Amino acid sequence: MTKEKILVIGASGQIGVELTIALRKIYGNSQVVASDLREENDLLKGTGPYVSLDVMNKEMLHVQVIRQNITQIYLLAAILSATGEKSPGLAWHLNMQGLLNVLDIAREEKLNKVYWPSSIAVFGPTSPKKDCPQQTIIEPITVYGISKYAGEFWCNYFNHRYAVDIRSIRYPGLISYKSSPGGGTTDYAVEIYHEALECQHYKCFLKEDTYLPMMYMPDAIRATIELMEAPADRISIRTSYNVAAISFSPSEIAAEIKKHIPSFDVEYRPDYRQAIADSWPQSINDSIAQRDWGWKPEFNLSKMTADMFQNLK
Numbered sequence: 001m002t003k004e005k006i007l008v009i010g011a012s013g014q015i016g017v018e019l020t021i022a023l024r025k026i027y028g029n030s031q032v033v034a035s036d037l038r039e040e041n042d043l044l045k046g047t048g049p050y051v052s053l054d055v056m057n058k059e060m061l062h063v064q065v066i067r068q069n070i071t072q073i074y075l076l077a078a079i080l081s082a083t084g085e086k087s088p089g090l091a092w093h094l095n096m097q098g099l100l101n102v103l104d105i106a107r108e109e110k111l112n113k114v115y116w117p118s119s120i121a122v123f124g125p126t127s128p129k130k131d132c133p134q135q136t137i138i139e140p141i142t143v144y145g146i147s148k149y150a151g152e153f154w155c156n157y158f159n160h161r162y163a164v165d166i167r168s169i170r171y172p173g174l175i176s177y178k179s180s181p182g183g184g185t186t187d188y189a190v191e192i193y194h195e196a197l198e199c200q201h202y203k204c205f206l207k208e209d210t211y212l213p214m215m216y217m218p219d220a221i222r223a224t225i226e227l228m229e230a231p232a233d234r235i236s237i238r239t240s241y242n243v244a245a246i247s248f249s250p251s252e253i254a255a256e257i258k259k260h261i262p263s264f265d266v267e268y269r270p271d272y273r274q275a276i277a278d279s280w281p282q283s284i285n286d287s288i289a290q291r292d293w294g295w296k297p298e299f300n301l302s303k304m305t306a307d308m309f310q311n312l313k
Helices: 014-027 058-067 088-109 143-162 188-199 217-229 250-260 273-278 287-293 301-312
Strands: 006-009 032-036 050-052 072-075 113-115 169-171 173-175 201-204 212-216 246-248 265-268
Touching: 006 014, 006 058, 014 032, 014 072, 014 217, 058 088, 072 088, 088 113, 088 143, 113 217, 169 217, 173 188, 173 217, 188 201, 188 250, 188 301, 212 217, 217 287, 246 301, 250 265, 250 301
Parallel strands: 006 032, 006 072, 032 050, 072 113, 173 212, 201 265
Antiparallel strands: 212 246
C-alpha cells in the first residue's frame, strides 16, 4: 500500500482547521498538506506543511498535486448559504469550478480518493420536513443549495464515468468552539454560546421555534474520516450521504444554555436567513449511512453544550 499524502483545500475554514488536525493525527503531520487562500489559521501553525493555494487556478493546483505526490484531496473551499445569497454568481462559479478542477485533476492523476462536502441546503421547501430521506424531492432555493446539488451529480458522474473514488456527506449545521463559522444560516448556534458567555444576551436572526438539523464538530470530523476510511465496496451512495446527529430550535438551545448561565436571555429578530432556514428540513433520515459504514453520532444537545462551555471558558 502506498503511503497516503493528503491535500486539504480550504484548511483555514470552519471544517478545514479541525479536519486537518485530525488527519495529521492519523497520517502524520508531514503527510497532510494544508492549503487556503487565507492566512494559515493559528491552530494549524507549526503542525505541518502549508501552501497558499487558489482552487480556481487549475494549473497551479495541478502543479501542487504532482509536486507534493498527493494521493487524496479534501476539497472544503466554498461560499456558504447566507454569504452566497449576497453574490450568487460568484458563489456558483467558485463552488462549481473549484469542484470541477479537482475532479479533473483526480481523474488525470488517478488519485486514490476525493472528499467533497455537500449540505442539507440541497433540500428545498418541497422536501419532507421531518425525517427527510436520502432519496427525495430536491428543489433547493439558494444558490449554495443549487451548487451543492449540481456538485453531487458531478461527483456521481465522475465516479461512474471515470471511476474516481469520490465521497461526500450532506452536512447539517455545524457547531464548533475552535474556528468561527463561515456565513451559513445555522451560524446562530455557534454565535449564541459566545454571546452567552460574553454578555448574557443574544439577538437571534431566526425565529425561536425554527428546528434545523445540527451536528457538533467532533461528530462531523469523525463522520468524514469514517466515510473516507470505509472500504469502497461499502459505499452505495455516490452523490452525497444524509448524515444526522441532533435537531433543535433556538429556544431549546437557549434553555440548555440557561442551565449553565441562568441570567442568559435571547431576543428574536428574524432576518433574510429565516426564509433559507424555513426551506430546509427540520430533521434528517440517515439510515443508509448507518447501514453502509456504521455511522452513529456521539453528542446530543446537553452533552454538546457542556463541552462548548468547558472549552470556550
